[in-house]
Amino acid sequence: MAIGNFAETRAMLENLSHGITMASNDAEALAACENITRWGGDRNSNVGALRFLRSQASVLQYLNAVKADLALQTAVVRPAGELPAVLAMNSMLTKVHALNSGDGLPIYDSRVAGAIATLVETWRHEEGRAGEPLPAALLFPAVGGGGHRRSVQARYPESINPPTLYYSAGNEERAIRTAKEWASAKVRLGWLLSELLIEPSPSGIRSLEACLFMAGYDCSGINS
Template sequence: MKREQFLAQPEVEAFVAWLVANLPTLTFKLRFKSSKFVPGGLQADVRGFEQVLEHYRWKASWQDSNQSAVDSQTWAETQRSLGQLREWLTSAVNRRDEQQTLQACLQILRWGGVRGAIPFLHRLAAEGELSSYLKKMAVLMSLDGDNDLDDLDALSVERFDSGLTKIHALLDASGSPIYDSRVGAAIGMLYSLFRQQWAGSRKPLLAFPSGGARGSQIRNSRAFLNGLVAPQFSQVSYEKWARWQVRLGWIIRAVLERTDWFAEQGALPARCHAFEASLFMLGYDLRCFDLPLTPDPKKAAAAVEDESEEESERDTGWVPTGHPFSQVIKGYLAFRKTGVPDEKKFFVEWLMTHPRDGKTVTRETAQSYCFAFSIHEFDLFKRPLKELERIAAGGEVGLCAALATDTLQPFTLGDERADVCLVDVLITGRAYQQGLTEKARIDLVMSAGHAGTENAAKTLMALGRNVGMHFGLLDAQYLPTPLFEQFFSGCSLDA
């Protein structure tokens, strides 16, 4: 489907018209807890969507090609910062300079407080294909070209996550939005409100996906009365996520072409980014919508109608899919040495046919063992064999290899629910550090909101112990090591 076809659909046309008519009159109560990204928090009551932008806050820092720090927090500062990153990335890609392209991408991730795409970017750069891949994706994701959504398929989109959406958006010159969990949550909430007022009765056409926050914030419109289900990023394929970025970009441009909103920002692409930045602020917590709706946090994590309570909890807290991390990584190394194609489906089959401790595993269990392999965790599939050997060996060297870095950098706790394995090490280490009994540790994890049940808390700490010991972050008594303190220095789970 191309842009004209998409925007010509009656429901899309109606949604664009609804946004034009309603965004200026909606009111919002922005309530941000103090955090690394918003020091001191934020308390603001806002009337009108355009006015949200003046309250934009995202404290970030990255280093330019001269190793000078570039700091930003307000929207004006962020505009200038992103302008520098955009220029660096575009110039490097156009020159096909793989190392400069990689460095620009890594600094974009640093600005965004995310790291999941780092191994993927390193692999493409090592293969000499990073700049060409980004150029190809730029054509497929352009908002003003003749591109077709169907061309964003499983072959063309190799990876997509909260880091890559930033890279693709900055490389694009037509105003493509950064589509992360906050932006997805905000546009999904607006669409849910539109659907409650629209006379049409057909099945919702625009199921905008989103992802869980790392705190107690709500980012799924299903949490509200009559709210629509927002599919979760963890359940959406890479290519579908990329298509939603393009669809949202088309909608934003259509709205701005009918209005003079954000005119002071400059040309249409700059206005598009201002629109996206306003969505970003609203998506921090959907309770900011000053509407007579009753939020139900227990519903917020549900991404499908029949999702189990256990799966729901994993989307909001730090409860992982339980698995013996260290043994699975070593098993994966053995699998890779067989020469079988490096794909998840083949590794799952290998796990099922290679008993552990004399016990075979079901397909479901084997698939759950791949939890740490996702791009939201350590992104382990398709790693070079030598790199994988270091990861399997563990310790500080293995941790650096897992994080695709030469020297260990302090862990950054982002805004979204990602890096669950490492966060569980942090939670577990701090719990053991207090010298508590097992029951007291479980109670501590539950009272902090990291898990909702005793079994979930046990699963969380089991993974934390396994991952922590494997990488030398925890000792034999599961107490934090000096490496733990170095790696997690300054990390707080309060906000």
């Protein structure tokens, strides 16, 4: 992923978001996705996100369908069968869909996932609820490949690890199910971050997401 200070990163994200949201045809949409994955550190454009997007009959139509499914004001993430347009999700596609949203839909990667799960666990401990079942709305799955330091157990070794989102190669049904679970976590995190803001806004959500990303580098250092 490209490195810069907060202002530089915000400007880059705004530029990338403008490129994808203003795309008017498949060629422009795919070029915008390529720019996003390049910024995000994609190591091989022949696999993963770009390969999936190129396989769609219309990249632009797919992006718009997922955008409608994940809109924070209208998304339905329960019960099973929600988010019908979502067919794939990974560390690059979460960036693509977030930057295409326009409403602050968060990027949900291993660092963000670990940080929000750790903060939820901190809240449970402070409120004396550590022994209670975790509400579904606050169950934020880990992203596979993040390692121990990007997990809630880095800070709370006695806690129960949340489910983990693994990349499901070779099993289409499982891959789609994982994609929907991943997308659900993105939406629910967007809702939660909106609730934490006095005046919710896309830029405010994106700023809180950036804080989670930084904190999630090593969750053992997250304190109340």
